[in-house]
Amino acid sequence: MQRLFFEQYSHEPFIATSRFWYLTGKAQEDREALKQKQAPGYGALGMMEQHLANHAFFTGDSYTIADIGLFAYTNVAGEGGFDLTRVPAIQSRINRVKNQPLYLNLTQLN
Numbered sequence: 440m441q442r443l444f445f446e447q448y449s450h451e452p453f454i455a456t457s458r459f460w461y462l463t464g465k466a467q468e469d470r471e472a473l474k475q476k477q478a479p480g481y482g483a484l485g486m487m488e489q490h491l492a493n494h495a496f497f498t499g500d501s502y503t504i505a506d507i508g509l510f511a512y513t514n515v516a517g518e519g520g521f522d523l524t525r526v527p528a529i530q531s532r533i534n535r536v537k538n539q540p541l542y543l544n545l546t547q548l549n
Contacts, residue, residue: 453480458519
């Protein structure tokens with residue numbers, strides 16, 4: 440539950456909002472508001488990176504709902520202006536999630 444609350448209050452408000460602003464053009468309209476989202480967004484990614492440097496998943500070495508909850512917006516954070524090359528442990532985790540048996544890549548559906 441702790442990881443799911445983290446996603447809702449420390450991750451999603453910054454990463455998902457930034458992505459939405461880029462996709463809708465608001466990022467161009469209000470660069471200062473976007474800039475204010477970047478620092479806490481990178482802060483959330485930094486906390487995730489630190490944890491994942493020593494763990495395969497968020498609750499240790501098992502794939503759980505915490506990984507699913509934190510996957511969605513992290514996976515597309517680049518679309519919100521976040522440079523995921525700065526967080527290699529997160530990139531590895533994204534690949535581990537994508538390799539789960541029931542992973543469904545919705546971007547490939549028509």
